[in-house]
Amino acid sequence: MNSIIKEERDMKASMKWMALLAFAVFTLTAQAQVSIGLRGGYQVANINTTDGLNALTPDFKAIDGFSIGAVAEVPLGYGFHFQPELAYTRKGFSVQESTALELFNLPIPVGVEAISRFDYLEAPLLMKYKFGDGRVNAYVAAGPTFGYALDGQLITRANALLDIKLLDTDIDLDAINYERFEVGAALGGGVSFYTPFGQLFIDARYNHGFTQVYDIPVVDEKVKNKSFGINVGFMVPIGG
Numbered sequence: 001m002n003s004i005i006k007e008e009r010d011m012k013a014s015m016k017w018m019a020l021l022a023f024a025v026f027t028l029t030a031q032a033q034v035s036i037g038l039r040g041g042y043q044v045a046n047i048n049t050t051d052g053l054n055a056l057t058p059d060f061k062a063i064d065g066f067s068i069g070a071v072a073e074v075p076l077g078y079g080f081h082f083q084p085e086l087a088y089t090r091k092g093f094s095v096q097e098s099t100a101l102e103l104f105n106l107p108i109p110v111g112v113e114a115i116s117r118f119d120y121l122e123a124p125l126l127m128k129y130k131f132g133d134g135r136v137n138a139y140v141a142a143g144p145t146f147g148y149a150l151d152g153q154l155i156t157r158a159n160a161l162l163d164i165k166l167l168d169t170d171i172d173l174d175a176i177n178y179e180r181f182e183v184g185a186a187l188g189g190g191v192s193f194y195t196p197f198g199q200l201f202i203d204a205r206y207n208h209g210f211t212q213v214y215d216i217p218v219v220d221e222k223v224k225n226k227s228f229g230i231n232v233g234f235m236v237p238i239g240g
Contacts, residue, residue, distance in 0.1 A: 033075065035199055039233025040068035043207075045091045048224045059097065063115055065090035067229055073128070073199075083126040083141060091225045092117040092152075115155040116171070118178075118213075118225075122147035124186050140189040145207060147182040149173055176214070182225065184209040190231075198236035205229050 046062040069087025076082055094115045126143035152171030173180060190203025209225035 033237055035073040035235035035237045037071055037198065037233055037235030038069070039071050039085070039087075039201075039231045041066065041229050041231030043067055043089075043227045043229025045093065045225065045227040047093045048226055059095060061094045061096055061113075063092050063094050063117065065092065065117075065227060065229075067122075067231065069122075071233055071235065073235055079130050081128040081130065081139075083124075083128045083143075085122075085124045085126070087122050087124070089120045089122045089147070089227075090117060091120060091227060111159045113157045113159065115157070117153045117155070118171075118173075119150045119152075120147040120182070121150055126186060130192065135194045137192045137194075138189070139192060139203075141203070141205075142187045143185070145182075145184040145186050147184065147209075149178060149180040149182070149213070152178065179211055179213045182209050182211040182213060184211070184225070198234055200232075200234050202232050203230070205231065 043065045044062045045065040047060065049060050067087050067089040069085055069089075071083060071085045074082040074084075092115065094113055096113045097111055122145055124143060124145040126141045128139050128141040130137045130139040132138065152173050154167065154169055154171050156167040171178075184207055186205055186207045188203050188205030190201055193200040205228070207225075207227045207229070212222035212224055214223040
């Protein structure tokens with residue numbers, strides 16, 4: 001019962017932030033010529049580890065993730081732009097434990113890998129500064145991010161010459177007291193290319209979570225997300 005109440009409370013908080021974002025974009029759109037579009041990209045996701053966590057198991061590894069979503073760009077003047085986004089993003093990490101045995105005088109690696117994946121609805125609110133006024137502009141961007149964990153998945157594989165999938169199961173986020181609502185920050189830079197049809201852009205971005213999303217039992221270690229990604233997108237001007 002408590003988990004249901006917590007989930008409803010978190011969902012209401014998430015919807016509140018999304019509504020505020022939509023209102024801000026609508027207000028700015030009515031006052032200036034904005035560009036809207038889509039972006040997508042590849043990212044490497046992991047968690048922040050402490051010395052205590054590394055002592056428990058030093059083989060925390062990054063996982064392949066992705067991010068895809070809608071983006072808007074609102075000019076503010078003097079090279080500054082406001083860039084709100086709403087994206088579907090995958091985060092997580094993997095843990096590997098391995099050993100080796102000798103067979104026919106050859107070392108054979110034997111191990112188990114546990115991959116944790118968490119899918120988020122995320123809203124970065126970025127301030128962007130562009131350099132130059134030609135068809136090609138460089139830019140830097142930074143700002144807060146607000147995310148809500150939609151679901152989780154645990155995949156385990158055994159490795160002994162071949163990869164063998166052992167388990168593929170959904171994670172009940174409320175049952176493990178996973179903090180669904182996450183606050184973080186993003187910092188990055190990129191290049192914009194202006195074409196007759198719109199604006200093509202490529203950027204690299206580092207995302208750092210401030211929220212302790214999970215408390216690992218026994219060792220009392222708190223987990224925070226982090227990721228690095230490369231995105232490609234296209235925007236077209238509207239309004240104004």
